[in-house]
Amino acid sequence: MKVLFASSEALPFAMSGGLADVAGALPKALRKRFVGCRVIMPLYSCVSDEMRQKMTFICNITVPVAWRRQYCGVFEAHVDGVIYYLIDNQYYFKRDGLYGHYDDAERFAFFSRAVLEVIPHIGFTPDIIHCNDWQTALIPVYLNAFYRHDELYRNIKTVFTIHNIQYQGKYGYELTNDVLGLPPECQSLLDYDDCINFMKGAIQCADKITTVSPTYSHEILDPYYSHGLDGILKQFTFKLTGIVNGIDTDIYNPEADSLIYKNYSVGDWAGKAHNKKMLQQELVLPEKPNVPIIGIVTRLVKHKGIDLVKHVFEELLKADIQFAILGSGEWEFETFFHDMAEKYPDKIGLKLGFNTQLAHRIYAGADIFLMPSQSEPCGLAQMVALRYGTIPIVRETGGLNDTIRDSGDGEGNGFTFKSYNAHDMENTVWRALAGYSDKKGWNVLRKRAMECDNSWGASANAYIRLYKEMLGK
Numbered sequence: 001m002k003v004l005f006a007s008s009e010a011l012p013f014a015m016s017g018g019l020a021d022v023a024g025a026l027p028k029a030l031r032k033r034f035v036g037c038r039v040i041m042p043l044y045s046c047v048s049d050e051m052r053q054k055m056t057f058i059c060n061i062t063v064p065v066a067w068r069r070q071y072c073g074v075f076e077a078h079v080d081g082v083i084y085y086l087i088d089n090q091y092y093f094k095r096d097g098l099y100g101h102y103d104d105a106e107r108f109a110f111f112s113r114a115v116l117e118v119i120p121h122i123g124f125t126p127d128i129i130h131c132n133d134w135q136t137a138l139i140p141v142y143l144n145a146f147y148r149h150d151e152l153y154r155n156i157k158t159v160f161t162i163h164n165i166q167y168q169g170k171y172g173y174e175l176t177n178d179v180l181g182l183p184p185e186c187q188s189l190l191d192y193d194d195c196i197n198f199m200k201g202a203i204q205c206a207d208k209i210t211t212v213s214p215t216y217s218h219e220i221l222d223p224y225y226s227h228g229l230d231g232i233l234k235q236f237t238f239k240l241t242g243i244v245n246g247i248d249t250d251i252y253n254p255e256a257d258s259l260i261y262k263n264y265s266v267g268d269w270a271g272k273a274h275n276k277k278m279l280q281q282e283l284v285l286p287e288k289p290n291v292p293i294i295g296i297v298t299r300l301v302k303h304k305g306i307d308l309v310k311h312v313f314e315e316l317l318k319a320d321i322q323f324a325i326l327g328s329g330e331w332e333f334e335t336f337f338h339d340m341a342e343k344y345p346d347k348i349g350l351k352l353g354f355n356t357q358l359a360h361r362i363y364a365g366a367d368i369f370l371m372p373s374q375s376e377p378c379g380l381a382q383m384v385a386l387r388y389g390t391i392p393i394v395r396e397t398g399g400l401n402d403t404i405r406d407s408g409d410g411e412g413n414g415f416t417f418k419s420y421n422a423h424d425m426e427n428t429v430w431r432a433l434a435g436y437s438d439k440k441g442w443n444v445l446r447k448r449a450m451e452c453d454n455s456w457g458a459s460a461n462a463y464i465r466l467y468k469e470m471l472g473k
Contacts, residue, residue: 001467002036003027004126006115008108008135009098012079013051013086014044016098018245018380019132019163022212025248026463027082029456033464038124040115042107043075043086045094054079055086059121063114065106066181072114074121085122087114099135105171105198106179112138116147125152128467130159134169137202138180144205145186157470160206162199164377165220166227169198193228200232207470209233209240210463212378213399217242225375243463244402245378246456252363252384254450259360266450269443272364272389279365282358283349285322292436293322294429295366295390297359297381300329300337305372305395310336311422316429317347324362325350363388368432372417372425376400383454386413389446393432395420403454407435413449 009015011024023039030037055075062069073088087093092107101107116139119125131139140158147153175196176187192200203209211217217240219225221233233240250256254272255265261278264271273289280287298304310333317340325337325348334352341350351358363369369385369392378399382392386403392414394400405412408431415435417428436442 001128001464001471001473002124002126003030003038003128003130003467004115004119004124005037005039005130005132006112006136006139007039007041007132008111010039010041010084013041013047013077013084014098018378021248021380022163022245023132025246025456026460028080029246029460030463031081033460035460035464035467036124038083038085038126040085040087040118042093042111043073043088044098045090045096046098047086051077051079058085060088061117061121063110063117064181065110065113066178070110072110072117074118076122083124085118087111087118089114105169105175105196108135108169108198109138109179109181112136113142115139116142116153120152126156127471128157128159130161130463131202131206132161133163134167134198134202136160137169137198139202140205140207141182141186141189141201145182157208158202158206159208159210159466159470160202161210161212162216162220162377163212165199165211165225165229168200168227168229169196171196171198192232197229200229203229203232203236207239208466209236210466211240211242213244213402214242215401216377216398219375219398241466242402243459243466244399245380246459247380247383247387247454249387249455252360252387254364254388257360257364259357260364261361264364266389266447269389269446275361275365276367277365279324279361280322280349282361283324283351284345285324285349286346288322291320291322292367292433293324293365294368294370295362295385296323296325296327296370297362298327298329298371300327300333302330303374304329305374305420305425306330306333308372308420308422308425309370312426313340315426317344319430319433321347321433323348323350324366326353326355326358326362328353363390366390367436368393368429370429371395371400373397373400374420379403382414383452386449386452386454389450391415391432391435391442391445391449393417393425393428395425403452407445407448411448413445413452 007023009020027037262271341348376398404414
């Protein structure tokens with residue numbers, strides 16, 4: 001079974017968010033299970049010299065973009081047992097940043113067409129092309145419109161994974177002739193709600209649609225979560241399924257993580273206590289071993305539930321607690337936390353921006369991890385927190401609902417609340433703090449959290465079952 005994993009970003013080459021984690025880890029997990037999975041992605045200018053040295057030039061071709069043809073260079077790299085193909089076109093991809101350019105529609109229309117055009121030139125004809133988010137949503141559309149008559153492409157199946165339905169690739173009709181180049185009989189595939197919608201085309205044309213958690217696959221059928229796509233999704237629920245993401249347990253491993261202050265394991269808590277002490281030092285907080293630290297590592301935006309935190313923050317600070325906060329985002333929230341850190345310097349350690357090393361140190365040094373998202377397709381941070389024995393507080397949405405179970409039943413691995421309400425979140429924080437005060441019970445909970453298996457193994461097996469179903473195996 002051969003799978004070509006098409007993604008607009010992938011570690012270790014380029015990253016802007018969780019998609020890169022998935023594209024870097026899932027193919028590796030699939031290959032360990034004897035699935036011939038390779039990755040194809042754009043060659044951005046941000047790809048490091050170190051990674052460029054691993055690349056070998058294969059060929060160059062031209063790729064149709066509507067009425068014109070554009071240069072496409074193809075490079076190959078082998079990393080951790082996975083073969084990567086990187087698509088080169090400096091006009092489209094030699095930019096600052098991966099996304100947010102005026103011609104993103106054209107850039108990823110080119111990339112989607114290039115994925116299909118390079119197949120005869122790389123010596124790898126996939127059984128399945130696994131597409132991810134709107135940037136690759138045109139692949140199933142183009143495959144059906146232009147390539148099905150060719151024997152090489154006739155039996156290729158497509159999977160389309162929705163990582164975040166908020167970003168759909170919505171554009172005006174003026175793209176139809178100059179960018180998309182679809183024949184008139186296929187143009188309606190992208191027509192939705194008075195605009196062109198790339199994701200709608202993939203939902204209609206792909207053989208299977210997946211989301212990154214089972215709960216999210218149900219939520220996006222509700223207008224509250226669907227960002228307007230519930231209508232078309234309800235027509236194709238027969239090919240919709242949810243498979244929760246995993247985390248790379250090699251990267252997130254408290255026993256071997258070189259980014260934290262001291263390694264530790266589920267059987268040896270001493271290292272975690274040392275990480276807490278050193279985190280307090282780094283964030284200039286009083287060194288108090290028995291005061292719980294609540295960690296927040298996130299984008300500081302309403303979507304992540306930060307407005308809930310803001311609403312009850314000073315009420316929570318009446319407790320003997322500390323906060324370790326890392327993130328950046330909306331000016332309102334950055335300003336709020338900056339002001340709070342100045343007002344309560346003994347209780348709040350704040351770093352605006354993002355720092356991978358500090359993120360790992362907060363996972364390792366905090367006692368509790370707060371993640372009250374308004375919606376969360378899957379979420380990785382709560383699973384990373386479990387791995388480091390830092391107990392999550394989450395809202396029951398998306399992948400948070402699928403990975404965190406309230407410990408009130410004596411068997412869960414965290415603390416949860418249902419309603420998107422600041423006081424419900426606050427009450428859950430108080431429950432967690434009460435749990436922390438029971439050291440014996442907290443150690444049991446922490447052990448249970450660290451023993452959770454959120455590796456890519458289970459997720460890879462679920463994808464393999466899906467692939468086999470698609471191929472009739």
